[in-house]
Amino acid sequence: xxxxxxxxxxxxxxxxxxxxxxxxxxxxxxxxxxxxxxNPAHVPSWVLQLVGKYLCYxxxxxxxDLVWGFCGILSLGHGAFFALGGYCMxxxxxxxxxxxxxxxxxxxxxxxxxxxxxxxxxxxxxxxHFWFAAIMVVLVPSVLAFALGWFAFRSRVTGVYLSxxxxxxxxxxxxxxxxxxxxxxxxxxxxxxxxxxxxxxxxDGTRAALFFASSVALALGLxxxxxxxxxxxxxxxxxxxxxxSRMRFLGYRVEGFKLFVFVLSAAMAGVAGALYVPQIGIINxxxxxxxxxxxxxxxxxxxxxxTLIGPIIGAVLxxxxxxxxxxxxxxxxxxxxxxxxxxxxLLLPKGIVGLWGQMKSRSQSRKARAPA
Amino acid sequence: MQSLRPFSVLLSVVASLxxxxxxxAADLATLVGNxxxxxxxxxxxxxxxxxxxxxxxxxxxxxxxxxxxxxxxxSDKVAVIGxxxxxxxALVDAISGSPAGNAVExxxxxxxxNNRLRGTIEAAVGSLTLMSPNAKVRLSAAESLFKxxxxxxxxxxxxxLAAEKDPRIKRAMTEARAAVVLATADAPAAQKLAAIGVxxxxxxxxSLGVLNAAAxxxxxxxxxxxxxxxxxxxxxxxxxxxxxxxxxxxxxxxSVLLLAAIGLAITFGTMxxxxxxxxxxxxxxxYTTFVVQEVIRTSAPHLFDVSLAIxxxxxxxxxxxxxxLIERTIIRFLYGRPxxxxxxxxxxxxxxxxxVRSIFGSSNREVGAPSWxxxxxQLGQLNITYGRLWIVVFSLVVFAALIxxxxxxxxxxxxxxxxxxxxMASAVGIRTPRVDAxxxxxxxxxxxxxxxxxxxxDNVSPNxxxxxxxxxxxxxxxxxxxxxxxxxxxxxxLGVVNKFLEPYAGAVLGKILVLVFxxxxxxxxxxxxxxxxxxxxx
Numbered sequence: 001x002x003x004x005x006x007x008x009x010x011x012x013x014x015x016x017x018x019x020x021x022x023x024x025x026x027x028x029x030x031x032x033x034x035x036x037x038x039n040p041a042h043v044p045s046w047v048l049q050l051v052g053k054y055l056c057y058x059x060x061x062x063x064x065d066l067v068w069g070f071c072g073i074l075s076l077g078h079g080a081f082f083a084l085g086g087y088c089m090x091x092x093x094x095x096x097x098x099x100x101x102x103x104x105x106x107x108x109x110x111x112x113x114x115x116x117x118x119x120x121x122x123x124x125x126x127x128x129h130f131w132f133a134a135i136m137v138v139l140v141p142s143v144l145a146f147a148l149g150w151f152a153f154r155s156r157v158t159g160v161y162l163s164x165x166x167x168x169x170x171x172x173x174x175x176x177x178x179x180x181x182x183x184x185x186x187x188x189x190x191x192x193x194x195x196x197x198x199x200x201x202x203x204d205g206t207r208a209a210l211f212f213a214s215s216v217a218l219a220l221g222l223x224x225x226x227x228x229x230x231x232x233x234x235x236x237x238x239x240x241x242x243x244x245s246r247m248r249f250l251g252y253r254v255e256g257f258k259l260f261v262f263v264l265s266a267a268m269a270g271v272a273g274a275l276y277v278p279q280i281g282i283i284n285x286x287x288x289x290x291x292x293x294x295x296x297x298x299x300x301x302x303x304x305x306x307t308l309i310g311p312i313i314g315a316v317l318x319x320x321x322x323x324x325x326x327x328x329x330x331x332x333x334x335x336x337x338x339x340x341x342x343x344x345x346l347l348l349p350k351g352i353v354g355l356w357g358q359m360k361s362r363s364q365s366r367k368a369r370a371p372a
Numbered sequence: 373m374q375s376l377r378p379f380s381v382l383l384s385v386v387a388s389l390x391x392x393x394x395x396x397a398a399d400l401a402t403l404v405g406n407x408x409x410x411x412x413x414x415x416x417x418x419x420x421x422x423x424x425x426x427x428x429x430x431x432x433x434x435x436x437x438x439x440x441x442x443x444x445x446x447s448d449k450v451a452v453i454g455x456x457x458x459x460x461x462a463l464v465d466a467i468s469g470s471p472a473g474n475a476v477e478x479x480x481x482x483x484x485x486n487n488r489l490r491g492t493i494e495a496a497v498g499s500l501t502l503m504s505p506n507a508k509v510r511l512s513a514a515e516s517l518f519k520x521x522x523x524x525x526x527x528x529x530x531x532x533l534a535a536e537k538d539p540r541i542k543r544a545m546t547e548a549r550a551a552v553v554l555a556t557a558d559a560p561a562a563q564k565l566a567a568i569g570v571x572x573x574x575x576x577x578x579s580l581g582v583l584n585a586a587a588x589x590x591x592x593x594x595x596x597x598x599x600x601x602x603x604x605x606x607x608x609x610x611x612x613x614x615x616x617x618x619x620x621x622x623x624x625x626x627s628v629l630l631l632a633a634i635g636l637a638i639t640f641g642t643m644x645x646x647x648x649x650x651x652x653x654x655x656x657x658x659y660t661t662f663v664v665q666e667v668i669r670t671s672a673p674h675l676f677d678v679s680l681a682i683x684x685x686x687x688x689x690x691x692x693x694x695x696x697l698i699e700r701t702i703i704r705f706l707y708g709r710p711x712x713x714x715x716x717x718x719x720x721x722x723x724x725x726x727x728v729r730s731i732f733g734s735s736n737r738e739v740g741a742p743s744w745x746x747x748x749x750q751l752g753q754l755n756i757t758y759g760r761l762w763i764v765v766f767s768l769v770v771f772a773a774l775i776x777x778x779x780x781x782x783x784x785x786x787x788x789x790x791x792x793x794x795x796m797a798s799a800v801g802i803r804t805p806r807v808d809a810x811x812x813x814x815x816x817x818x819x820x821x822x823x824x825x826x827x828x829x830d831n832v833s834p835n836x837x838x839x840x841x842x843x844x845x846x847x848x849x850x851x852x853x854x855x856x857x858x859x860x861x862x863x864x865x866l867g868v869v870n871k872f873l874e875p876y877a878g879a880v881l882g883k884i885l886v887l888v889f890x891x892x893x894x895x896x897x898x899x900x901x902x903x904x905x906x907x908x909x910x
Contacts, residue, residue: 152895159710160710161894163711165894167845168890169887172883172884172887175880175883175884334722334723334729335722338719338724341719
């Protein structure tokens with residue numbers, strides 16, 4: 001029944017898009033595993049890894065869009081939620097290494113042996129179980145978002161002030177995670193993973209499964225977002241975005257709306273990070289850099305804020321451009337990225353999806369005019 | 373101390389010999405003659421006699437002797453001091469101190485010393501320098517004696533003290549004497565108590581060490597108690613100085629924050645424009661300084677000391693002009709859309725960084741400090757470097773100038789008018805777009821000035837600005853948006869708080885705590901420390 005409710009919450013385009021994501025999620029891994037390397041339709045493993053990364057970024061972009069596009073909260077700290085989810089997954093993967101590390105310690109990861117830890121810090125306990133890590137992936141970013149949102153929204157910190165606070169938060173976390181005393185690998189982060197759920201993270205089969213999991217997560221994220229946005233709750237959310245004071249005067253508890261969507265979005269970002277880490281094979285404090293969070297905002301802006309499909313298209317396109325440019329013309333990349341920020345905000349406030357809509361309505365109005 | 377006792381007994385014998393020798397008052401030539409002729413045992417007596425003479429040349433001669441540089445020229449039996457100069461030795465007449473040509477080592481006979489004599493010489497030079505006519509030498513001798521605390525030097529010290537006229541040196545000698553007395557196990561208790569009083573007044577880390585040693589070695593209960601009490605009082609004094617030092621570091625850091633944030637206080641505070649490229653304006657100022665110094669180095673090296681003075685107006689113009697350009701081409705289309713402004717200016721900051729990286733390379737560029745900015749001086753127990761002092765002064769001057777511009781010039785009047793009520797300002801004939809551009813240019817230009825100052829203490833690299841942008845926003849938001857005095861107080865407060873946290877939490881954790889503190893603070897007072905009141909806020 002719930003599935004039917006969710007399914008009916010979406011319009012036709014969105015349903016097609018969900019199916020497209022799932023189709024990619026199934027066909028690419030199959031083309032990698034089954035087809036021979038000589039076959040022109042064969043998908044090499046590195047492409048699978050790359051596209052898998054894009055899918056995780058797309059989920060992050062969707063999370064940013066949920067708060068920014070639909071509720072008007074410009075978070076410059078979603079990279080922190082993404083990285084926290086990644087660290088939770090990384091901790092699980094570190095514990096799975098067991099005695100295969102360089103120092104061969106069955107309990108302590110290599111960097112702890114190196115730093116003369118005598119026993120596991122308290123917050124590492126439990127991460128040897130996958131279910132525990134999976135809960136933490138959602139819980140840790142959610143709790144942080146709840147704590148920050150609870151105070152910020154209640155004291156009516158809005159607009160750029162909130163953006164600056166969230167940026168300060170991710171900056172503070174970056175500094176904290178760079179510390180060796182933090183017990184999370186310092187500036188090297190967590191890496192050198194071996195197994196996930198008993199399967200080698202290097203194996204093609206595992207990669208294919210992770211890719212599929214990412215596409216499912218993205219599709220689920222899209223369905224949930226669509227359900228939230230399409231509901232009465234979502235209408236109120238949009239109203240908060242457009243006229244917060246008026247909503248408050250009408251008697252709505254604005255803080256509650258904002259808090260819910262902020263926490264949901266943080267949880268989605270955490271899941272994205274958790275899927276990102278085993279595919280990339282490393283998580284380090286650099287993921288907390290404020291620039292990363294702002295880049296995620298750019299993906300949304302490019303694709304089209306306030307639409308559900310836009311951020312996914314934006315994330316994939318921008319990151320594809322990044323992969324291509326940093327390989328072909330490394331000096332040009334930052335110019336291109338910077339110019340993209342400026343061009344999109346000045347000329348394309350509704351992003352690519354908005355542009356598509358504009359062109360369609362223009363051609364329709366032309367058609368409507370034509371007979372006359 | 374115990375193991376040194378035989379040695380100190382020996383030294384005290386030597387010192388008393390020195391005093392006896394002073395009565396002989398033989399002239400320098402005879403003394404040096406005694407030194408260079410005769411066997412090792414006569415040489416020892418000659419050393420003490422020479423030291424006791426109080427002659428000005430005695431110290432260099434004895435030092436040369438200890439270093440094996442005292443020779444007798446074979447041809448005329450004149451004592452000379454020889455220093456290696458290529459293959460030959462440059463000679464100085466030992467008695468007169470005037471140059472005496474040069475020679476190869478074969479033409480000279482070295483006056484030999486052994487280790488025992490070296491010890492004698494060292495002690496002799498120590499007491500000799502206490503009597504030196506050169507005030508600087510006497511002072512350093514007293515200070516070194518304070519550190520050595522050699523009981524054998526006590527008679528020489530008493531003699532020097534009686535003869536000393538300079539009050540500063542006299543104090544140093546009194547303190548050295550007190551330290552020596554405390555280190556002498558069998559000194560009378562009354563003397564020790566007096567010495568403790570002297571050291572308590574000196575109140576620094578060294579005297580604390582002496583007092584602690586004295587307290588643990590003291591057999592007399594009264595002396596022990598007095599030493600402990602004095603050590604306690606010194607510890608308090610030191611803690612106060614330490615606090616003052618922290619405040620100074622904090623003010624120093626605060627002035628850097630103020631410089632970085634003050635331009636932002638204009639663009640963000642009064643115009644409401646979120647300029648994420650503000651840090652890059654600072655960076656451009658720093659690179660302007662670099663270019664100015666490069667030009668000066670290649671074409672007019674004598675101007676190097678005024679390079680910063682030349683760089684200041686240039687940096688203001690460069691950053692200000694780019695600021696105006698940015699305002700005219702990008703920001704003016706985004707008024708009323710603060711979040712979009714934020715993203716566009718972030719993009720701009722990436723472009724500017726990459727542009728600078730393409731032109732100047734990504735490595736750090738060296739910006740030199742002019743001579744008047746290097747060095748340090750001591751204020752009480754505070755160690756203050758000139759560079760930091762100038763930056764504090766400079767930031768306050770910039771702040772004062774900005775206040776004057778805002779309050780006393782027509783541009784300032786227009787700026788305030790446009791900030792407070794744009795439509796009305798426009799209605800009375802103020803060209804608001806022009807004022808916007810100039811305001812943004814002013815804020816950016818001040819960032820350029822900050823860059824000149826920061827080039828002195830930070831690495832001049834394309835990433836220079838990024839390190840300051842978050843801090844600057846924190847300062848402006850903390851101090852209260854639209855309030856320049858809030859920015860001043862915010863910057864100094866954050867600087868001092870940061871430096872006080874550092875000893876307890878470490879530099880990084882301290883910074884994290886400050887960030888967390890500000891995040892909490894904004895929750896309590898979303899409009900900052902000194903919020904503007906009234907309808908213009910919403």
